[in-house]
Amino acid sequence: MRKENLVKIYFIGAGAGDPDLLTVKALKIIKKADVIIYAGSLVNGKIIDKYAQADAKIYNSAKMNLDQVCQLYLKHRKKEGIVARIHTGDTSLYSAIQEQMRWCDMQGIEYAVIPGVSSFCAASAALKQELTLPGLSQTVIITRISGKTKVPAREDLKHLANIKAVMIIFLSIGHIDRVVKKLMAEYKSKTPVAVVYKASWPDEIIIKGTLDTIADKVKKQKIGRQALIIIGEALNKKKFKLSKLYDKNFSTMFRRGEIKK
Numbered sequence: 001m002r003k004e005n006l007v008k009i010y011f012i013g014a015g016a017g018d019p020d021l022l023t024v025k026a027l028k029i030i031k032k033a034d035v036i037i038y039a040g041s042l043v044n045g046k047i048i049d050k051y052a053q054a055d056a057k058i059y060n061s062a063k064m065n066l067d068q069v070c071q072l073y074l075k076h077r078k079k080e081g082i083v084a085r086i087h088t089g090d091t092s093l094y095s096a097i098q099e100q101m102r103w104c105d106m107q108g109i110e111y112a113v114i115p116g117v118s119s120f121c122a123a124s125a126a127l128k129q130e131l132t133l134p135g136l137s138q139t140v141i142i143t144r145i146s147g148k149t150k151v152p153a154r155e156d157l158k159h160l161a162n163i164k165a166v167m168i169i170f171l172s173i174g175h176i177d178r179v180v181k182k183l184m185a186e187y188k189s190k191t192p193v194a195v196v197y198k199a200s201w202p203d204e205i206i207i208k209g210t211l212d213t214i215a216d217k218v219k220k221q222k223i224g225r226q227a228l229i230i231i232g233e234a235l236n237k238k239k240f241k242l243s244k245l246y247d248k249n250f251s252t253m254f255r256r257g258e259i260k261k
């Protein structure tokens, strides 16, 4: 379909919460946007307060359905300008942007996607944790437990747990007992687990435990949403091997090692 509209929509990943985690690109677009539609359930409102133009039209999509959001795109399509559609974290994970982009494709509305700092990156930073530690794990699985949105059976937590990689579980903190039960099938009960609530927000909470203690700790803190569960031996920072990247005896394309191998 020929693109006839003047408006351009930017689907923006606004980072995990701290407005300073916006990318420069996202910031530039938000500052000049004529229309801002933001996912108010998770996006930090301070981003809008701080950076939106005084006369920008602002909409909170938290109470809208897909059709209502798309109607806003239609409403503004004939006007010259920029629509910033702001989602939390990064756009590639659980952001529900694909259905909006498909709708824009059908309508011939132009758009671009600006990636952001996902909450799992902010949570790893809060934990001061590299997720891919030599000797412990070189794989990170990003997943969730089945809720209203069903997870395909082959991706069930108990199957993924079989790999014993580092696993980051989104959208599941309210089901912590079910999560632990499925993970127990494969991970040892003493495997380290961290829960990070509101990573990068001022009221961030970090809970550390093991698979057999984490559920009680989470319940004690009454954390029921906006948190990630991270499991894996890599969280046990003591046992990993040094990297090859900085190994003094290892040569790379940029550096010759001291001992030739």
Ligand code: SAH
Pocket (backbone or CB within 6 Å): 016, 017, 042, 088, 089, 090, 091, 092, 093, 094, 095, 117, 118, 119, 120, 122, 123, 169, 170, 171, 172, 196, 197, 198, 199, 200, 201, 225, 226, 227, 228
């Ligand atoms: N696109 C987002 C994920 C949106 S789905 C991203 O890349 O982060 C919403 C889920 O993300 C929440 O249920 C929670 O599991 C996680 N989440 C979002 N922001 C978070 C934060 N600041 N701290 C911890 N978890 C967060």
